[in-house]
Amino acid sequence: MAPDTFAPIVSNDIYNGERYDARLEIENWNMPSFDDSSWYDAQVLDLPTDKLVASIVPPIKVMKHIKPVKKFKADGVWIFDFGQNFAGWVRVNVKAKRGQKITLRHSENINEVGQPDTWTNRRAAAMDTYIAKSRETEIFEPSFTYHGFRYVEVMGFEPNIEDITGCVIHSSFETVGSFSCADSLVNQIESNMLWGMKSNNV
DSSP states (O other): OOGGGSOSEEEEETTTEEEEEGGGOOTTTTSTTOOOTTSOOOOOOOOOOOOOOOOSSOOEEEEEEEOOSEEEEETTEEEEEEEEEEEEEEEEEEEOOTTOEEEEEEESEEOTTSOEEOGGGTTOOOEEEEEOOSSSEEEEOOSSOOEEEEEEEEESSOOOGGGEEEEEEEEOOOOOOOOOOSOHHHHHHHHHHHHHHHHTOO
């Protein structure tokens, strides 16, 4: 098998996102009975031999799922607004023809005409790409990247709000207290602080 068809995860980057080609999926590749004799003869690297120890930090997990609060069009492209900035990724239900490319571009802000503005993430692409394998409904979410965002631009097809889910991630620490008062502005500031702490604990 050629190197460029070795796996469906074609590329991934913590800042620029993940590209997944579902046409390259290999059925049952992770099962004990799978015959890997035709796999590409990849070079094996020597790994460090240091002793592995368990982390004392709670693991990072998907801690919450949220839905977009608004869907609108900007310059002919659909934008979904989650109403809240967070760290994580988007899970999307895709129904498209084989080979159809869907891209998800993430941003914390939008410009004056509603398009994603990526200046807060140093102009990183922050884009996940999915290439469909069939006309059946497929579910995509990246495996090796995450983004800080409130808005996601969807190109390649038009999903409904029900097809889009935000996966909020952060260290799985426990909440040990809460605060609220009669002043809505103070409550909002406190909420912003909590979301900021969660988004920076990944």
